[in-house]
Amino acid sequence: xxxxxxxxxxxxxxxxxxxxxxxxxxxxxxxxxxxxxxxxxxxxxxxxxxxxxxxxxxxxxxxxxxxxxxxxxxxxxxxxxxxxxxxxxxxxxxxxxxxxxxxxxxxxxxxxxxxxxxxxxxxxxxxxxxxxxxxxxxxxxxxxxxxxxxxxxxxxxxxxxxxxxxxxxxxxxxxxxxxxxxxxxxxxxxxxxxxx
Amino acid sequence: xxxxxxxxxxxxxxxxxxxxxxxxxxxxxxxxxxxxxxxxxxxxxxxxxxxxxxxxxxxxxxxxxxxxxxxxxxxxxxxxxxxxxxxxxxxxxxxxxxxxxxxxxxxxxxxxxxxxxxxxxxxxxxxxxxxxxxxxxxxxxxxxxxxxxxxxxxxxxxxxxxxxxxxxxxxxxxxxxxxxxxxxxxxxxxxxxxxx
DNA sequence: GTCTATAAGTAGATAGAC
DNA sequence: GTCTATCTACTTATAGAC
Numbered sequence: 001x002x003x004x005x006x007x008x009x010x011x012x013x014x015x016x017x018x019x020x021x022x023x024x025x026x027x028x029x030x031x032x033x034x035x036x037x038x039x040x041x042x043x044x045x046x047x048x049x050x051x052x053x054x055x056x057x058x059x060x061x062x063x064x065x066x067x068x069x070x071x072x073x074x075x076x077x078x079x080x081x082x083x084x085x086x087x088x089x090x091x092x093x094x095x096x097x098x099x100x101x102x103x104x105x106x107x108x109x110x111x112x113x114x115x116x117x118x119x120x121x122x123x124x125x126x127x128x129x130x131x132x133x134x135x136x137x138x139x140x141x142x143x144x145x146x147x148x149x150x151x152x153x154x155x156x157x158x159x160x161x162x163x164x165x166x167x168x169x170x171x172x173x174x175x176x177x178x179x180x181x182x183x184x185x186x187x188x189x190x191x192x193x194x195x196x
Numbered sequence: 197x198x199x200x201x202x203x204x205x206x207x208x209x210x211x212x213x214x215x216x217x218x219x220x221x222x223x224x225x226x227x228x229x230x231x232x233x234x235x236x237x238x239x240x241x242x243x244x245x246x247x248x249x250x251x252x253x254x255x256x257x258x259x260x261x262x263x264x265x266x267x268x269x270x271x272x273x274x275x276x277x278x279x280x281x282x283x284x285x286x287x288x289x290x291x292x293x294x295x296x297x298x299x300x301x302x303x304x305x306x307x308x309x310x311x312x313x314x315x316x317x318x319x320x321x322x323x324x325x326x327x328x329x330x331x332x333x334x335x336x337x338x339x340x341x342x343x344x345x346x347x348x349x350x351x352x353x354x355x356x357x358x359x360x361x362x363x364x365x366x367x368x369x370x371x372x373x374x375x376x377x378x379x380x381x382x383x384x385x386x387x388x389x390x391x392x
Numbered sequence: 393g394t395c396t397a398t399a400a401g402t403a404g405a406t407a408g409a410c
Numbered sequence: 411g412t413c414t415a416t417c418t419a420c421t422t423a424t425a426g427a428c
Contacts, residue, residue, distance in 0.1 A: 008393075028309055030226035034422065046424075047394050055422070110306055113224055150380045151372070158384055161361025162354050169353055176347070184346045188354055192388035204411075230404060242406075243412050251404070 015041045016051045017065075020058045025103035029059050029114045059111060060119040066104040067126035073097055074133065083141030084190070090134055091189050094163045095182045105167045131156055138193060148195035159189055211237045212247045213261075216254045221299035225255050225310045255307060256315040262300040263322035269293055270329065279337030280386070286330055287385050290359045291378045301363050327352055334389060344391035355385055 019040035023032045034055055038045040052058045077093050079086065098105050108123070115123060135156040141147030149155040163185060170181060215236035219228045230251055234241040248254045273289050275282065294301050304319070311319060331352040337343030345351045359381060366377060 012393080026309070028224065028226050030224055031310065033420075035420085043393090044395060045422085046396080049423070050393060113222070114227065150383060154372075154377070154380050155384065157361060157365055158358050158381065161364070162358035165353060165357025165361075168357070176350075181350070184350050185354065187346060188351065188388045191390065191392075192384045194387065208411080229402075231402085239411090240413060241404085242414080245405070246411060 012041065012043065012047070013051050016048055016058075017062065021062055021103050021107060024059065024062070024111065025106045029055075029107075029111045056116055056119070059107075060115060060123075062104065063108045063111070063115070063119075063123050064126075066101070066108050067123060067130075070097060070130060071126060074130065083137055083144060083146055086137045087134075087141065087147075087189065087193070088186055090137060091159075091163065091186050092182050094160070095166055095185055096178065098164060098167050099170055099172075099178050099181070102167050102170075105164065109164070131160060134159060141193065145195060147193045149193055155193060159192070162189070208237065208239065208243070209247045212244055212254075213258065217258055217299050217303060220255065220258070220307060221302045225251075225303075225307045252312055252315070255303075256311060256319075258300065259304045259307070259311070259315075259319050260322075262297070262304050263319060263326075266293060266326060267322060270326065279333055279340060279342055282333045283330075283337065283385065283389070284382055286333060287355075287359065287382050288378050290356070291362055291381055292374065294360060294363050295366055295368075295374050295377070298363050298366075301360065305360070327356060330355065337389065341391060343389045345389055351389060355388070358385070 016037065019037050020032075023036055023040060034048055035045045037058075038048050041048075048058075052061070074093060074097075077089060079089075081089070112120060112123065135152055138147060138149060138152045138155055138159075142149055142152060166181060166185065170176075170178075172178070176184075212233065215233050216228075219232055219236060230244055231241045233254075234244050237244075248257070270289060270293075273285060275285075277285070308316060308319065331348055334343060334345060334348045334351050334355075338345055338348060362377060362381065366372075366374075368374070372380075
Protein backbone atom coordinates (compact mmCIF):
# COMPACT_ATOMS: atom_id res chain seq x y z
CA UNK A 1 0.00 0.00 0.00
CA UNK A 2 3.04 2.32 -0.09
CA UNK A 3 2.53 5.51 -2.02
CA UNK A 4 5.07 7.89 -3.53
CA UNK A 5 4.79 11.47 -2.46
CA UNK A 6 2.41 13.74 -4.32
CA UNK A 7 -0.97 15.47 -4.42
CA UNK A 8 -4.16 13.45 -4.77
CA UNK A 9 -6.82 15.43 -2.97
CA UNK A 10 -9.64 14.54 -5.32
CA UNK A 11 -9.28 10.80 -4.91
CA UNK A 12 -7.83 10.48 -1.44
CA UNK A 13 -10.85 11.99 0.31
CA UNK A 14 -13.33 9.32 -0.77
CA UNK A 15 -10.74 6.63 -0.18
CA UNK A 16 -10.32 7.74 3.42
CA UNK A 17 -14.08 7.54 3.99
CA UNK A 18 -14.31 4.13 2.40
CA UNK A 19 -11.35 2.71 4.31
CA UNK A 20 -12.72 4.06 7.59
CA UNK A 21 -16.13 2.57 6.88
CA UNK A 22 -14.74 -0.86 6.11
CA UNK A 23 -12.41 -0.94 9.08
CA UNK A 24 -14.99 0.43 11.52
CA UNK A 25 -17.48 -2.19 10.31
CA UNK A 26 -15.02 -5.04 10.65
CA UNK A 27 -13.21 -4.18 13.88
CA UNK A 28 -15.21 -1.42 15.53
CA UNK A 29 -14.49 2.28 15.85
CA UNK A 30 -12.53 2.10 19.08
CA UNK A 31 -10.41 -0.80 17.88
CA UNK A 32 -9.28 0.92 14.68
CA UNK A 33 -6.37 3.36 14.71
CA UNK A 34 -5.78 6.26 12.39
CA UNK A 35 -2.61 4.49 11.31
CA UNK A 36 -4.63 1.48 10.17
CA UNK A 37 -6.91 3.69 8.12
CA UNK A 38 -3.93 5.48 6.63
CA UNK A 39 -2.27 2.17 5.74
CA UNK A 40 -5.43 1.00 4.01
CA UNK A 41 -5.56 4.20 1.97
CA UNK A 42 -1.84 4.13 1.28
CA UNK A 43 -0.79 7.34 3.02
CA UNK A 44 0.83 8.24 6.31
CA UNK A 45 -1.35 8.93 9.34
CA UNK A 46 -0.70 12.67 9.32
CA UNK A 47 -2.17 13.01 5.84
CA UNK A 48 -5.61 11.91 7.05
CA UNK A 49 -5.99 15.21 8.86
CA UNK A 50 -6.29 16.96 5.52
CA UNK A 51 -9.68 15.23 5.19
CA UNK A 52 -11.03 15.06 8.69
CA UNK A 53 -10.67 17.22 11.78
CA UNK A 54 -10.29 14.13 13.95
CA UNK A 55 -11.29 10.52 14.31
CA UNK A 56 -14.66 11.37 15.81
CA UNK A 57 -15.60 13.49 12.80
CA UNK A 58 -14.75 10.58 10.56
CA UNK A 59 -17.31 8.43 12.38
CA UNK A 60 -19.92 11.14 12.58
CA UNK A 61 -19.63 12.05 8.89
CA UNK A 62 -20.07 8.41 7.91
CA UNK A 63 -23.15 8.00 10.05
CA UNK A 64 -24.61 11.35 9.11
CA UNK A 65 -24.06 10.59 5.42
CA UNK A 66 -25.74 7.23 5.78
CA UNK A 67 -28.81 8.64 7.51
CA UNK A 68 -29.11 11.50 5.03
CA UNK A 69 -28.95 9.04 2.19
CA UNK A 70 -31.57 6.83 3.85
CA UNK A 71 -34.02 9.69 4.31
CA UNK A 72 -33.38 11.08 0.82
CA UNK A 73 -33.90 7.69 -0.81
CA UNK A 74 -37.07 7.16 1.17
CA UNK A 75 -38.35 10.60 0.20
CA UNK A 76 -37.93 9.59 -3.43
CA UNK A 77 -40.26 6.63 -3.00
CA UNK A 78 -44.04 6.68 -3.64
CA UNK A 79 -45.83 7.61 -0.40
CA UNK A 80 -49.46 7.17 -1.51
CA UNK A 81 -51.88 4.28 -1.45
CA UNK A 82 -53.60 2.28 1.23
CA UNK A 83 -51.82 1.58 4.52
CA UNK A 84 -51.13 -1.94 3.30
CA UNK A 85 -49.58 -0.66 0.09
CA UNK A 86 -47.54 1.91 1.95
CA UNK A 87 -46.35 -0.71 4.41
CA UNK A 88 -45.29 -2.98 1.57
CA UNK A 89 -43.41 -0.13 -0.08
CA UNK A 90 -41.68 0.73 3.20
CA UNK A 91 -40.75 -2.88 3.92
CA UNK A 92 -39.31 -3.53 0.48
CA UNK A 93 -37.49 -0.22 0.46
CA UNK A 94 -35.99 -0.85 3.88
CA UNK A 95 -34.66 -4.28 2.99
CA UNK A 96 -33.31 -3.23 -0.36
CA UNK A 97 -31.62 -0.12 0.96
CA UNK A 98 -30.04 -1.92 3.89
CA UNK A 99 -28.88 -4.94 1.91
CA UNK A 100 -27.02 -2.64 -0.45
CA UNK A 101 -24.99 -1.02 2.35
CA UNK A 102 -24.15 -3.64 4.95
CA UNK A 103 -21.08 -1.81 6.26
CA UNK A 104 -22.81 1.54 6.71
CA UNK A 105 -25.80 -0.12 8.37
CA UNK A 106 -23.57 -2.04 10.72
CA UNK A 107 -21.54 1.00 11.72
CA UNK A 108 -24.61 3.21 12.13
CA UNK A 109 -26.15 0.67 14.44
CA UNK A 110 -23.16 -0.52 16.45
CA UNK A 111 -21.23 2.69 16.96
CA UNK A 112 -23.90 4.90 18.45
CA UNK A 113 -22.12 4.56 21.79
CA UNK A 114 -18.98 6.06 20.37
CA UNK A 115 -20.56 9.28 19.15
CA UNK A 116 -19.86 12.43 21.11
CA UNK A 117 -23.06 13.57 22.86
CA UNK A 118 -23.90 16.34 20.39
CA UNK A 119 -23.28 14.08 17.43
CA UNK A 120 -25.42 11.38 18.99
CA UNK A 121 -28.34 13.78 19.25
CA UNK A 122 -28.16 14.52 15.54
CA UNK A 123 -28.07 10.87 14.45
CA UNK A 124 -30.76 9.94 16.92
CA UNK A 125 -33.02 12.65 15.51
CA UNK A 126 -32.59 11.36 11.97
CA UNK A 127 -33.23 7.79 13.05
CA UNK A 128 -36.42 8.83 14.80
CA UNK A 129 -37.61 10.73 11.74
CA UNK A 130 -37.24 7.55 9.74
CA UNK A 131 -39.02 5.39 12.29
CA UNK A 132 -41.85 7.89 12.52
CA UNK A 133 -42.63 7.24 8.86
CA UNK A 134 -43.32 3.60 9.62
CA UNK A 135 -45.25 4.46 12.75
CA UNK A 136 -47.52 6.78 10.75
CA UNK A 137 -48.30 3.98 8.33
CA UNK A 138 -49.11 1.56 11.12
CA UNK A 139 -51.30 4.08 12.92
CA UNK A 140 -53.26 4.81 9.75
CA UNK A 141 -53.81 1.10 9.22
CA UNK A 142 -55.01 0.61 12.77
CA UNK A 143 -57.39 3.56 12.40
CA UNK A 144 -58.94 2.11 9.25
CA UNK A 145 -59.10 -1.36 10.77
CA UNK A 146 -56.81 -3.10 8.29
CA UNK A 147 -54.09 -3.51 10.92
CA UNK A 148 -54.53 -4.77 14.45
CA UNK A 149 -51.82 -3.77 16.91
CA UNK A 150 -51.86 -3.34 20.65
CA UNK A 151 -49.18 -0.64 20.43
CA UNK A 152 -48.10 1.12 17.24
CA UNK A 153 -44.84 2.38 18.69
CA UNK A 154 -43.68 -1.05 19.79
CA UNK A 155 -44.84 -2.59 16.55
CA UNK A 156 -42.71 -0.02 14.72
CA UNK A 157 -39.64 -0.94 16.68
CA UNK A 158 -40.34 -4.65 16.34
CA UNK A 159 -40.76 -4.48 12.57
CA UNK A 160 -37.63 -2.40 12.11
CA UNK A 161 -35.59 -4.73 14.32
CA UNK A 162 -36.79 -7.70 12.31
CA UNK A 163 -36.09 -6.08 8.96
CA UNK A 164 -32.71 -4.63 9.85
CA UNK A 165 -31.65 -8.02 11.17
CA UNK A 166 -31.48 -9.23 7.60
CA UNK A 167 -28.11 -7.54 7.24
CA UNK A 168 -26.56 -9.79 9.89
CA UNK A 169 -26.93 -12.97 7.86
CA UNK A 170 -27.59 -12.06 4.21
CA UNK A 171 -24.79 -12.71 1.76
CA UNK A 172 -25.28 -11.93 -1.93
CA UNK A 173 -23.59 -15.24 -2.81
CA UNK A 174 -26.03 -17.18 -0.60
CA UNK A 175 -28.91 -19.40 -1.63
CA UNK A 176 -31.49 -16.60 -1.71
CA UNK A 177 -31.67 -13.55 -3.94
CA UNK A 178 -32.40 -10.14 -2.47
CA UNK A 179 -35.82 -10.24 -4.18
CA UNK A 180 -36.66 -13.54 -2.51
CA UNK A 181 -35.58 -12.24 0.88
CA UNK A 182 -37.70 -9.14 0.34
CA UNK A 183 -40.74 -11.31 -0.38
CA UNK A 184 -40.21 -13.57 2.63
CA UNK A 185 -39.91 -10.66 5.04
CA UNK A 186 -42.88 -8.88 3.52
CA UNK A 187 -45.02 -11.97 4.03
CA UNK A 188 -44.09 -12.05 7.71
CA UNK A 189 -44.54 -8.32 8.26
CA UNK A 190 -47.92 -8.29 6.55
CA UNK A 191 -49.20 -11.15 8.65
CA UNK A 192 -47.73 -9.80 11.88
CA UNK A 193 -49.61 -6.49 11.71
CA UNK A 194 -52.80 -7.50 9.91
CA UNK A 195 -56.20 -7.74 11.52
CA UNK A 196 -57.57 -11.26 11.87
CA UNK B 197 -13.49 4.01 45.19
CA UNK B 198 -10.13 3.94 46.94
CA UNK B 199 -9.43 0.78 48.87
CA UNK B 200 -7.03 0.11 51.70
CA UNK B 201 -4.62 -2.70 51.21
CA UNK B 202 -5.73 -6.23 52.08
CA UNK B 203 -7.06 -9.55 50.86
CA UNK B 204 -10.56 -9.82 49.44
CA UNK B 205 -10.43 -12.65 46.93
CA UNK B 206 -13.94 -13.92 47.60
CA UNK B 207 -15.67 -10.65 46.85
CA UNK B 208 -13.31 -9.02 44.40
CA UNK B 209 -13.73 -11.69 41.71
CA UNK B 210 -17.46 -11.14 41.14
CA UNK B 211 -16.95 -7.41 41.39
CA UNK B 212 -14.44 -7.51 38.56
CA UNK B 213 -16.88 -9.42 36.36
CA UNK B 214 -19.70 -7.05 37.14
CA UNK B 215 -17.64 -3.93 36.57
CA UNK B 216 -16.34 -5.28 33.27
CA UNK B 217 -19.85 -6.15 32.13
CA UNK B 218 -21.22 -2.72 32.93
CA UNK B 219 -18.34 -0.85 31.35
CA UNK B 220 -18.25 -3.05 28.24
CA UNK B 221 -22.00 -2.58 27.81
CA UNK B 222 -21.80 1.18 28.18
CA UNK B 223 -18.63 2.03 26.28
CA UNK B 224 -17.68 -1.07 24.33
CA UNK B 225 -14.91 -3.59 24.94
CA UNK B 226 -12.23 -1.83 22.93
CA UNK B 227 -12.98 1.54 24.51
CA UNK B 228 -12.64 0.31 28.08
CA UNK B 229 -9.22 0.03 29.73
CA UNK B 230 -8.16 -2.34 32.46
CA UNK B 231 -7.46 0.73 34.57
CA UNK B 232 -11.09 1.85 34.22
CA UNK B 233 -12.32 -1.55 35.34
CA UNK B 234 -9.93 -1.50 38.27
CA UNK B 235 -11.10 1.96 39.30
CA UNK B 236 -14.72 0.81 39.23
CA UNK B 237 -13.87 -2.15 41.45
CA UNK B 238 -11.69 -0.05 43.73
CA UNK B 239 -8.34 -1.74 43.16
CA UNK B 240 -5.25 -1.02 41.12
CA UNK B 241 -4.94 -2.36 37.58
CA UNK B 242 -2.38 -4.99 38.43
CA UNK B 243 -4.74 -6.66 40.90
CA UNK B 244 -7.17 -7.55 38.13
CA UNK B 245 -4.73 -10.15 36.86
CA UNK B 246 -5.42 -12.26 39.93
CA UNK B 247 -8.88 -12.86 38.44
CA UNK B 248 -8.36 -12.97 34.71
CA UNK B 249 -5.49 -14.02 32.49
CA UNK B 250 -6.02 -11.00 30.28
CA UNK B 251 -8.65 -8.60 28.98
CA UNK B 252 -9.79 -10.98 26.26
CA UNK B 253 -10.56 -13.71 28.82
CA UNK B 254 -12.66 -11.22 30.73
CA UNK B 255 -14.84 -10.69 27.66
CA UNK B 256 -14.97 -14.34 26.74
CA UNK B 257 -15.89 -15.48 30.24
CA UNK B 258 -18.72 -12.96 30.36
CA UNK B 259 -20.13 -14.07 27.03
CA UNK B 260 -19.62 -17.74 27.71
CA UNK B 261 -21.32 -17.40 31.09
CA UNK B 262 -24.25 -15.60 29.50
CA UNK B 263 -24.76 -18.24 26.82
CA UNK B 264 -24.44 -21.09 29.30
CA UNK B 265 -27.02 -19.45 31.51
CA UNK B 266 -29.33 -18.94 28.54
CA UNK B 267 -29.16 -22.57 27.47
CA UNK B 268 -29.48 -23.85 31.03
CA UNK B 269 -32.53 -21.67 31.72
CA UNK B 270 -34.11 -22.76 28.48
CA UNK B 271 -33.45 -26.42 29.27
CA UNK B 272 -35.37 -25.92 32.50
CA UNK B 273 -38.48 -24.81 30.60
CA UNK B 274 -41.31 -27.12 29.47
CA UNK B 275 -40.58 -28.41 25.98
CA UNK B 276 -43.76 -30.31 25.25
CA UNK B 277 -47.06 -29.39 23.66
CA UNK B 278 -48.20 -28.35 20.21
CA UNK B 279 -45.90 -26.26 18.00
CA UNK B 280 -48.01 -23.23 18.84
CA UNK B 281 -47.65 -23.86 22.56
CA UNK B 282 -43.95 -24.46 22.25
CA UNK B 283 -43.55 -21.29 20.21
CA UNK B 284 -45.40 -19.29 22.84
CA UNK B 285 -43.21 -20.76 25.57
CA UNK B 286 -40.07 -19.95 23.60
CA UNK B 287 -41.19 -16.41 22.84
CA UNK B 288 -42.13 -15.58 26.41
CA UNK B 289 -38.98 -17.21 27.74
CA UNK B 290 -36.77 -15.31 25.32
CA UNK B 291 -38.25 -11.92 26.16
CA UNK B 292 -38.22 -12.50 29.90
CA UNK B 293 -34.68 -13.82 29.98
CA UNK B 294 -33.33 -11.01 27.84
CA UNK B 295 -35.16 -8.23 29.64
CA UNK B 296 -33.62 -9.37 32.91
CA UNK B 297 -30.04 -9.07 31.62
CA UNK B 298 -29.81 -6.09 29.30
CA UNK B 299 -26.07 -5.59 29.79
CA UNK B 300 -25.12 -9.20 29.14
CA UNK B 301 -27.37 -9.32 26.07
CA UNK B 302 -25.91 -6.14 24.72
CA UNK B 303 -22.32 -7.25 25.21
CA UNK B 304 -22.95 -10.73 23.81
CA UNK B 305 -24.45 -9.22 20.71
CA UNK B 306 -22.18 -6.24 20.10
CA UNK B 307 -18.79 -7.62 21.01
CA UNK B 308 -18.67 -10.72 18.83
CA UNK B 309 -16.16 -8.91 16.63
CA UNK B 310 -13.77 -8.52 19.51
CA UNK B 311 -13.54 -12.19 20.37
CA UNK B 312 -10.37 -14.01 19.42
CA UNK B 313 -11.13 -16.51 16.63
CA UNK B 314 -11.20 -19.60 18.84
CA UNK B 315 -13.41 -17.89 21.39
CA UNK B 316 -15.73 -16.70 18.65
CA UNK B 317 -16.22 -20.28 17.47
CA UNK B 318 -17.35 -21.34 20.94
CA UNK B 319 -19.86 -18.53 21.39
CA UNK B 320 -21.15 -18.95 17.86
CA UNK B 321 -21.77 -22.64 18.49
CA UNK B 322 -23.79 -21.90 21.61
CA UNK B 323 -25.79 -19.24 19.83
CA UNK B 324 -26.59 -21.64 17.01
CA UNK B 325 -27.68 -24.34 19.46
CA UNK B 326 -30.16 -21.86 20.90
CA UNK B 327 -31.47 -20.76 17.51
CA UNK B 328 -31.87 -24.37 16.43
CA UNK B 329 -34.42 -24.84 19.20
CA UNK B 330 -36.64 -22.20 17.66
CA UNK B 331 -36.07 -23.52 14.17
CA UNK B 332 -37.17 -27.00 15.26
CA UNK B 333 -40.41 -25.58 16.60
CA UNK B 334 -41.10 -23.66 13.41
CA UNK B 335 -40.33 -26.68 11.22
CA UNK B 336 -42.69 -28.87 13.24
CA UNK B 337 -45.43 -26.30 12.90
CA UNK B 338 -44.94 -26.04 9.15
CA UNK B 339 -45.04 -29.83 8.86
CA UNK B 340 -48.33 -30.05 10.71
CA UNK B 341 -49.78 -27.14 8.77
CA UNK B 342 -50.31 -24.80 11.71
CA UNK B 343 -47.51 -22.50 10.56
CA UNK B 344 -46.95 -21.19 7.06
CA UNK B 345 -43.42 -20.04 6.29
CA UNK B 346 -41.50 -19.83 3.04
CA UNK B 347 -38.22 -20.50 4.84
CA UNK B 348 -37.92 -21.79 8.41
CA UNK B 349 -34.30 -20.70 8.81
CA UNK B 350 -34.99 -17.11 7.83
CA UNK B 351 -38.14 -17.04 9.93
CA UNK B 352 -36.02 -18.17 12.88
CA UNK B 353 -33.57 -15.34 12.41
CA UNK B 354 -36.34 -12.83 11.81
CA UNK B 355 -38.22 -13.78 14.96
CA UNK B 356 -35.09 -13.73 17.10
CA UNK B 357 -34.06 -10.35 15.73
CA UNK B 358 -37.48 -8.96 16.49
CA UNK B 359 -37.57 -10.36 20.01
CA UNK B 360 -34.03 -9.45 20.97
CA UNK B 361 -34.66 -5.91 19.75
CA UNK B 362 -36.84 -5.38 22.78
CA UNK B 363 -33.75 -4.86 24.89
CA UNK B 364 -32.78 -1.76 22.90
CA UNK B 365 -35.77 0.26 24.03
CA UNK B 366 -37.33 -1.40 27.09
CA UNK B 367 -36.91 0.34 30.42
CA UNK B 368 -38.46 -1.12 33.55
CA UNK B 369 -39.61 2.35 34.59
CA UNK B 370 -41.39 2.87 31.24
CA UNK B 371 -45.10 2.84 30.49
CA UNK B 372 -45.30 -0.92 29.85
CA UNK B 373 -44.66 -3.82 32.20
CA UNK B 374 -42.54 -6.76 31.10
CA UNK B 375 -45.70 -8.89 31.05
CA UNK B 376 -47.41 -6.47 28.69
CA UNK B 377 -44.41 -6.37 26.40
CA UNK B 378 -44.33 -10.16 26.39
CA UNK B 379 -47.96 -10.28 25.31
CA UNK B 380 -47.54 -7.70 22.55
CA UNK B 381 -44.58 -9.50 21.03
CA UNK B 382 -46.26 -12.87 21.31
CA UNK B 383 -49.29 -11.53 19.40
CA UNK B 384 -47.03 -10.37 16.57
CA UNK B 385 -44.95 -13.54 16.47
CA UNK B 386 -48.01 -15.76 16.45
CA UNK B 387 -49.58 -13.89 13.58
CA UNK B 388 -46.34 -13.62 11.62
CA UNK B 389 -45.80 -17.37 11.42
CA UNK B 390 -49.37 -18.70 11.43
CA UNK B 391 -51.12 -20.21 8.42
CA UNK B 392 -53.90 -18.11 7.00
C1' DG C 393 -1.14 17.40 -0.15
C1' DT C 394 1.97 14.30 1.78
C1' DC C 395 5.94 13.37 4.16
C1' DT C 396 8.90 12.61 8.54
C1' DA C 397 9.38 13.42 13.20
C1' DT C 398 7.62 14.11 17.46
C1' DA C 399 4.82 15.51 21.46
C1' DA C 400 2.07 13.92 25.21
C1' DG C 401 -0.58 10.55 26.79
C1' DT C 402 -2.52 5.80 27.42
C1' DA C 403 -2.66 0.83 26.49
C1' DG C 404 -2.01 -4.23 28.34
C1' DA C 405 0.66 -6.75 31.10
C1' DT C 406 4.47 -8.00 34.53
C1' DA C 407 7.87 -7.83 38.72
C1' DG C 408 8.71 -7.57 43.21
C1' DA C 409 7.62 -5.38 47.85
C1' DC C 410 4.47 -5.98 51.56
C1' DG D 411 -4.17 -10.46 47.28
C1' DT D 412 -3.00 -5.88 46.46
C1' DC D 413 0.21 -2.39 45.99
C1' DT D 414 3.65 0.60 43.34
C1' DA D 415 6.56 0.98 39.65
C1' DT D 416 7.73 0.00 35.20
C1' DC D 417 8.36 -2.02 30.39
C1' DT D 418 7.14 -1.78 25.74
C1' DA D 419 4.14 -0.55 22.45
C1' DC D 420 0.79 2.05 20.63
C1' DT D 421 -2.56 6.13 20.62
C1' DT D 422 -4.32 10.83 18.55
C1' DA D 423 -2.87 14.81 16.83
C1' DT D 424 0.43 18.50 15.36
C1' DA D 425 4.72 20.99 13.23
C1' DG D 426 7.45 21.97 9.69
C1' DA D 427 10.11 20.27 5.44
C1' DC D 428 9.30 19.44 0.65
